[in-house]
Amino acid sequence: MSDEDMKKKEAAAGGRDPVKREETLIRLEDIYKIYQTGEETVNAIDGITLSIEKGEFAAIVGQSGSGKSTCMNIIGCLDVPTKGRYFLGGRDVSHMKDDELAVIRNQMLGFIFQQYNLIPKLTVLENVELPMIYKGVKEKERREYAVQMLEKVGIAQTKFRMPKQRSGGQQQRVSIARALAGKPSVILADEPTGALDSRTGTEVLELLKRLNQEGNTIVLITHDMGIARQARRIIRIADGKVVEDMRNDPGPAPEPAGTAGAWKKGRADIEEGRKDP
Numbered sequence: 001m002s003d004e005d006m007k008k009k010e011a012a013a014g015g016r017d018p019v020k021r022e023e024t025l026i027r028l029e030d031i032y033k034i035y036q037t038g039e040e041t042v043n044a045i046d047g048i049t050l051s052i053e054k055g056e057f058a059a060i061v062g063q064s065g066s067g068k069s070t071c072m073n074i075i076g077c078l079d080v081p082t083k084g085r086y087f088l089g090g091r092d093v094s095h096m097k098d099d100e101l102a103v104i105r106n107q108m109l110g111f112i113f114q115q116y117n118l119i120p121k122l123t124v125l126e127n128v129e130l131p132m133i134y135k136g137v138k139e140k141e142r143r144e145y146a147v148q149m150l151e152k153v154g155i156a157q158t159k160f161r162m163p164k165q166r167s168g169g170q171q172q173r174v175s176i177a178r179a180l181a182g183k184p185s186v187i188l189a190d191e192p193t194g195a196l197d198s199r200t201g202t203e204v205l206e207l208l209k210r211l212n213q214e215g216n217t218i219v220l221i222t223h224d225m226g227i228a229r230q231a232r233r234i235i236r237i238a239d240g241k242v243v244e245d246m247r248n249d250p251g252p253a254p255e256p257a258g259t260a261g262a263w264k265k266g267r268a269d270i271e272e273g274r275k276d277p
């Protein structure tokens with residue numbers, strides 16, 4: 001069938017099937033994660049169906065115990081669902097073994113954690129080089145690219161320092177540079193501002209917004225609706241289910257807590273009749 005015929009056929013069918021759209025990076029289909037501890041059964045993820053497209057900046061927000069970490073572990077290929085199917089970049093990863101998942105993580109995912117998770121015995125530069133070592137990138141090329149990524153996050157001057165000699169905000173920038181170094185399809189950020197003061201946290205969120213504007217797909221996990229509002233899409237979960245999924249205009253980042261005029265734009269449209277999780 002020619003491209004033209006294909007387009008006609010799709011138009012007749014009401015456009016492309018959103019499930020099969022090639023730009024769909026993350027596709028969760030009726031996902032369950034069930035924990036059995038003694039007598040008790042916990043449905044940590046209780047039937048989630050969700051698609052995230054290339055180029056999105058989505059926040060997954062929910063209270064403690066709502067299933068955020070479980071969801072992040074599945075999306076990040078750190079764990080597999082009990083039931084349901086997960087397609088990452090069109091590949092079904094829901095039944096892969098640990099070593100296969102490790103390959104997928106290296107190829108497709110960049111992680112940013114609350115506690116940065118840098119390797120203390122390596123310099124800032126060596127930390128950023130790590131994902132490229134796993135990918136087999138040659139030394140000269142990976143060093144150059146690591147410096148470029150450190151420049152992108154504004155801390156190239158610290159490259160020969162040890163992580164512990166850097167502030168929290170700088171360490172988080174290193175971890176962001178490291179996430180970028182693997183050229184991931186998706187960046188997963190789990191409470192990336194959780195250990196930072198509000199001003200530094202705001203700067204890190206601004207950086208994530210900029211990286212998204214440059215084309216990176218970002219999934220942010222947080223318990224804090226104020227942080228989720230910085231994303232372009234807010235997916236709220238409760239008791240392992242998606243209870244709300246909305247588009248958002250994040251506007252400029254909030255001013256640090258305590259200053260007048262925090263949360264300027266993009267608030268009214270999502271607040272009406274809704275409570276924070």
Ligand SMILES: Nc1ncnc2c1ncn2[C@@H]1O[C@H](COP(=O)(O)OP(=O)(O)OP(=O)(O)O)[C@@H](O)[C@H]1O
Nearest residue numbers: 035037042044063064065066067068069070071223
């Ligand atoms: N390994 C496990 N065994 C048994 N129950 C678990 C396990 N991991 C998570 N749970 C349960 O699953 C539910 C969801 O947990 P999860 O850690 O995903 O929540 P969360 O939203 O990340 O919470 P928090 O904000 O506190 O980190 C909770 O009821 C939790 O107690």
Ligand SMILES: [Mg+2]
Nearest residue numbers: 065068069070
């Ligand atoms: Mg958690």
